[in-house]
Amino acid sequence: MDAAAVDRPKLLCPVPGCFVRQEVDNISWVDMGSYLLVIDALERPELARDVLTAMESTAPGKPVHALINTHTHHDHVALNEVFRRRFGAQIVNAQTHVVPPAGLTWTEGARRLEVHAAPGCHTDEDLFVWLPTERLLFVGDIFGWGLIPWDHLLDRARFALIISTYCRLAELEPVVVVPGHGPLCTAAELRRWVEYITALLDEVRRLCHEDSAGRLLDAASLAPPEDMRHWWRFVKWKHADSVSKLVYAVTHGRL
Numbered sequence: 363m364d365a366a367a368v369d370r371p372k373l374l375c376p377v378p379g380c381f382v383r384q385e386v387d388n389i390s391w392v393d394m395g396s397y398l399l400v401i402d403a404l405e406r407p408e409l410a411r412d413v414l415t416a417m418e419s420t421a422p423g424k425p426v427h428a429l430i431n432t433h434t435h436h437d438h439v440a441l442n443e444v445f446r447r448r449f450g451a452q453i454v455n456a457q458t459h460v461v462p463p464a465g466l467t468w469t470e471g472a473r474r475l476e477v478h479a480a481p482g483c484h485t486d487e488d489l490f491v492w493l494p495t496e497r498l499l500f501v502g503d504i505f506g507w508g509l510i511p512w513d514h515l516l517d518r519a520r521f522a523l524i525i526s527t528y529c530r531l532a533e534l535e536p537v538v539v540v541p542g543h544g545p546l547c548t549a550a551e552l553r554r555w556v557e558y559i560t561a562l563l564d565e566v567r568r569l570c571h572e573d574s575a576g577r578l579l580d581a582a583s584l585a586p587p588e589d590m591r592h593w594w595r596f597v598k599w600k601h602a603d604s605v606s607k608l609v610y611a612v613t614h615g616r617l
């Protein structure tokens with residue numbers, strides 16, 4: 363496939379009444395019946411008009427009651443002010459709300475949207491959004507198409523937390539998973555990444571034990587497993603980055 367085609371904005375409707383403007387950065391909205399809920403708010407404020415036009419085309423005249431940021435990195439919050447000013451939308455993220463163990467919920471008719479906390483995979487603020495009836499899951503940057511989501515030093519506790527969070531999300535058995543960036547996927551990709559990163563850690567430990575971590579870092583210049591080579595964007599770089607993070611953690615006795 364033409365790689366650039368994936369990065370042009372597309373308006374997707376993974377289930378009726380739920381929309382994703384998919385690009386490098388994704389913004390989504392859910393039609394609750396009389397109002398909309400928005401998930402994530404992009405990096406570039408100049409996209410406001412495009413986004414509002416797309417929303418109007420899918421749900422004419424419906425106000426936005428709340429905007430949920432899966433976390434508050436700059437590439438997820440640029441339109442917060444636009445929605446707040448235009449609709450008086452409530453801004454919901456880990457800084458503005460304490461998310462109770464049962465989650466925050468919005469319901470109208472048969473539609474139910476839940477926001478749950480799952481901190482520590484990508485940031486200490488990670489939230490995910492779940493529509494249990496439609497089995498639609500929004501994971502923000504917890505899933506990064508092959509990237510280790512935690513961008514700081516890894517240790518045993520962090521690695522275990524990431525794996526258990528992926529398992530928790532996959533066990534919801536979502537039909538569609540919407541990441542913060544790039545194409546949509548399913549629970550299969552969440553499970554595949556757990557297998558991949560676990561096997562890679564085993565390999566790193568084995569080679570570090572044999573004192574051949576250098577050989578592994580050379581191997582990092584290769585692509586990841588065959589079935590992951592079509593994964594979205596910079597797959598080779600992500601693989602090399604994962605190898606070097608794991609080698610660092612293992613050789614420093616952290617993992």
Ligand SMILES: [Zn+2]
Nearest residue numbers: 433435484503
């Ligand atoms: Zn992020």
